[in-house]
Amino acid sequence: MRIGELAQRAGTTTRALRYYEQLGLLPARRAGNGYRAYGEDDLRLLRQIRTLQDFGFGLEETRPFVECLQAGHPEGDSCPASLEVYRRKLAELDECIARLQDVRAQVAGQFDRAVRARDELAAGASAQPPQCELATEWAKE
Amino acid sequence: MRIGELAQRAGTTTRALRYYEQLGLLPARRAGNGYRAYGEDDLRLLRQIRTLQDFGFGLEETRPFVECLQAGHPEGDSCPASLEVYRRKLAELDECIARLQDVRAQVAGQFDRAVRARDELAAGASAQPPQCELATEWAKE
DNA sequence: GTAGACCTTGACGCCGACGTCAACGCCAGC
DNA sequence: GCTGGCGTTGACGTCGGCGTCAAGGTCTAC
Structure with a gap:
């Protein structure tokens, strides 16, 4: 071939x-x-x-x-060497996933805070809209 | 400065x-x-x-x-443009985390399979050791 | 014999976020 | 005046996993 x-x-x-x-x-x-x-x-x-x-x-x-x-x-x-690579890789994956989850939580926190800040500004201009955005708001705009 | x-x-x-x-x-x-x-x-x-x-x-x-x-x-x-980046990034993070978790599961599956195969070979030589490795075995060797 | 479809080696390009080096200018203190 | 520590621009190197030429060799079918 x-x-x-x-x-x-x-x-x-x-x-x-x-x-x-x-x-x-x-x-x-x-x-x-x-x-x-x-x-x-x-x-x-x-x-x-x-x-x-x-x-x-x-x-x-x-x-x-x-x-x-x-x-x-x-x-x-x-072979043992391959199993060792599996183990290392699993550890890396776990660490990487944990890091990403932590980052995701932080970014989501920043996002929610920024959105709330924006809505508070908007609330001053108009009447008080009900503030029920406990979680992340998705695909607005 | x-x-x-x-x-x-x-x-x-x-x-x-x-x-x-x-x-x-x-x-x-x-x-x-x-x-x-x-x-x-x-x-x-x-x-x-x-x-x-x-x-x-x-x-x-x-x-x-x-x-x-x-x-x-x-x-x-x-600014709205920043919020948009947040949203995109959150979506990317979610996708990335999901992909990594899927990969982790597959690698863990391969690892467990390989370990079982190895132990089955070893079982032929000696007596039957109790096979109770349902989950991943960590830090052996 | 010749077109074209395969193969060869070699070399540079790419991506991102800089590191590192070269060769030089500027300024403070002695 | 001279040393040392800042600053300046420019250019090449790094990492991985190839992509993409370029210039040629080889084999097959017509």
Whole structure:
């Protein structure tokens, strides 16, 4: 299989494959004419890479999984190093989610405060509109 | 106030301030010798920028807030354009958090599956250890 | 033989928010 | 006058994961 076919079957591009090879992540045999030659195993590796990438893993973080498959193990995560990456990544995800939730709460607080301040100004001009915006008001204007 | 002092008081660097000026975000008056000259108002603007940056806002997203302050409004979020940015950002945050939570669940699933597969292999060699790992096992090894 | 569809390497571009360095100007204190 | 610590502009580097040329080689079909 040549690079174009592999790229297409994996839903990626030839440029990405060349990049992976440059990183030593997905080495390729060479045909007599210098063309890269891939096998079905490489498709497997590539799918593993793409899956992890969709999870937000960096390419270097996929390396243990790829090496695990290359070593002949049944799954990319059959090796301790891969499990370690899972653990690290889960911790990162938890931290990231917690941070984002905290930020969300703060931004929502600022937003509500700003809206209330605006409505109080408006209340001075007209009569008193009932102030029942306890939570975030959505898609106004 | 010269650039170094402002940077120090705002907890940032001179390079960042020059960058903001380049973007037209934080323009500076010039002293006779060509030095940038800032006032207390600029410190206010700068703090607004930094606060929003800490929330994960891009510099362009801070612009409405800065312009709002520059226009003489009491707060950076006293203007409709700023509220609009808040709304967009809240939506982005919600989407991002949901995506991360989904990813977290998938990674945790993969991790648990891989761990069970490993333990099943180990169970063949020794006796049957009680398999009670319903949830994620943490910090093993 | 020639068009065109594939392949090769190499190199620069991109995004954001600066870091870092170079080479120079300005000013205060000694 | 000279040193040291500010300031100035300009330009290139960083990080990741490629996109996008450019200039050529290779193979197939007509």
